[in-house]
Amino acid sequence: MADQKIKVATCSLGGCFGCHMSLLDIDEALIEVEKHVQFDRSPITDIKNISKCDLGLIEGGLCNEENVHVLKDFRENCKVLVAVGACAINGGLPAMRNGIDVQDCLKEVYQTGYNLTTDIIPDDPEIPRLQEKVQPLHELVKVDYFLPGCPPPAPAFLELITALLEGREPNIDYPHRRFD
Ligand code: SF4
Numbered sequence: 001m002a003d004q005k006i007k008v009a010t011c012s013l014g015g016c017f018g019c020h021m022s023l024l025d026i027d028e029a030l031i032e033v034e035k036h037v038q039f040d041r042s043p044i045t046d047i048k049n050i051s052k053c054d055l056g057l058i059e060g061g062l063c064n065e066e067n068v069h070v071l072k073d074f075r076e077n078c079k080v081l082v083a084v085g086a087c088a089i090n091g092g093l094p095a096m097r098n099g100i101d102v103q104d105c106l107k108e109v110y111q112t113g114y115n116l117t118t119d120i121i122p123d124d125p126e127i128p129r130l131q132e133k134v135q136p137l138h139e140l141v142k143v144d145y146f147l148p149g150c151p152p153p154a155p156a157f158l159e160l161i162t163a164l165l166e167g168r169e170p171n172i173d174y175p176h177r178r179f180d
Pocket residue numbers: 014015016017018019059060084085086087088092093149150151152
């Protein structure tokens with residue numbers, strides 16, 4: 001492995017953080033990984049702004065305008081960008097709303113849904129606008145690798161990071177290439 005640490009950034013766009021939980025599931029191997037990796041922007045560090053990085057791991061699809069901004073920022077700053085999990089790769093669960101008009105979604109969530117106590121749809125300018133459709137990452141930027149699964153299993157994360165540290169292509173075993 002390389003002597004110098006590589007810089008890694010991670011973030012969740014329209015995702016549930018399950019992919020991040022799976023990354024942490026590599027358990028004691030994290031101790032070895034930590035010797036070779038310095039985390040930049042990530043929920044692990046709570047750093048909010050990305051700087052130049054070797055690797056960017058992004059979970060979640062593009063649901064709103066802030067997601068689009070963050071993705072472009074990652075693409076600009078990361079040498080290698082990885083779409084992590086079903087939501088980043090094909091929209092996943094958040095994309096289930098794609099067959100419904102976005103205004104109808106908002107009405108259902110805030111006005112007509114069961115047992116609601118408010119009929120106001122929040123529209124503060126600081127709240128990121130929803131996209132009409134949830135999009136996967138590759139529809140907006142070039143993605144270098146796709147790590148499938150919901151979430152991808154921990155050994156798949158470990159192989160991806162190890163391969164990049166060793167300067168070779170990742171080779172993820174078939175049982176760890178999950179599509180559910
Ligand atoms: Fe969560 Fe699955 Fe989406 Fe990952 S792929 S963010 S685990 S719903």
